[in-house]
Amino acid sequence: MKVWLNGSIADAGEARIDPADRGFLLGDGLFETMLARNGHAVFLEEHLLRLMRGAETIGLVLPYSPEELAEACLSLLEANDLQGAERAALRLTLTRGPGPRGLALPPEPRPTVLIGATPAAPPPERLSAAIVTPRRNPWSPSARLKALPYLDNVLAKEEAREKSAGEALMLDTSGHVACASAANLFIWEGDTLLTPPDRGAILPGITRAAVLELAPDLGIEAREEEITPARLVEADGAFLTNSLMGLVPLSRVDGREIPACPKTARLTAAYELLLDAAAKDE
Structure with a gap:
């Protein structure tokens, strides 16, 4: 290499x-x-x-x-x-x-x-997740940066593995769901798409921004709102986003099944078209 x-x-x-x-x-x-x-x-x-x-x-x-x-x-x-x-x-x-x-x-x-x-390997079709101990600190200057120190994320991912989950979900210091170890979170409540707000505890991802931009074009209402763990497990669907995997549905959180939402597939298809268009423009 x-x-x-x-x-x-x-x-x-x-x-x-x-x-x-x-x-x-x-x-x-x-x-x-x-x-x-x-x-x-x-x-x-x-x-x-x-x-x-x-x-x-x-x-x-x-x-x-x-x-x-x-x-x-x-x-x-x-x-x-x-x-x-x-x-x-x-x-x-x-x-x-x-x-x-x-x-x-x-x-x-x-x-x-x-x-x-x-x-790069193909993204997984779906992921399970576990809520883990390490928390995102909105008061830390590095929380919103793609900074090198990733030990909290490493430990979060390992804790998820020990819980037989493919991904870790990290809370912020107030107990709301912030993000995964290396991805942003979206949930569905009915026809509405929700994601944790950009208030310091999350890294505002590139793919996250693309999804928020695409949603209105598909007639989908998208909002930033605080998401509690209880709200997450009662969601009508959920998915994670990052630059390498795009959009990947969450199938289970802490052992509880998360329904598959057809609208996730619509967003994924629109995102793939966006990637194709971006490549042609370069």
Whole structure:
């Protein structure tokens, strides 16, 4: 496998990141995970915009332009013979780079940018989920960023696995359902589509935004509302969204069956058409 590191493509086994890199030592950085279809990174502009906004939030200057990063993604797909792959995953990681020991920011940071590209498996047809112990903290500055520290999410996913569930559902500090370990949540109540509000506890996902934009065009009312665990298990349907898997229905939460909602399939079909259109426009 080949990677793109700080402007050059190299074999993954030969690429070197400084042992003093703050991304490795402190989780001081951001990342984006993107779906590529037939050599095109889906919603690349939106992902790079989120990365730039996040970098601005943490006081980090992105050392490459969006055009340079877009070209890097395309070159890396070709270098890994993935330009014709129906599904590939691109992971772009940005760190503050190497620095002296301690927490203080380096006076002249030298950011590290790493991009990887691998084949992506088809999304699951459905998922089961379990509500887990780790909570999303709306007061944390990193809660709304695609930040490197993901230990809470890792532990949440492992707890779900121990409960024989495929995905973890995390509550916020007030006890409302926030999101999955790496996905946003939607539920159906009758003909209305609901998703937890963007008030600091969730990462506002790229696919989440696309679904909220698509819904009105299909005659579906979509709203942001607080969702309690009790409200979730009584829902008329539910699904998760992220950039790699798109929309995946939830079939069970904490062992309780969640009905399949036909409107989820309608949204999924519309989303697939949106992906096709986005690829043709690039």
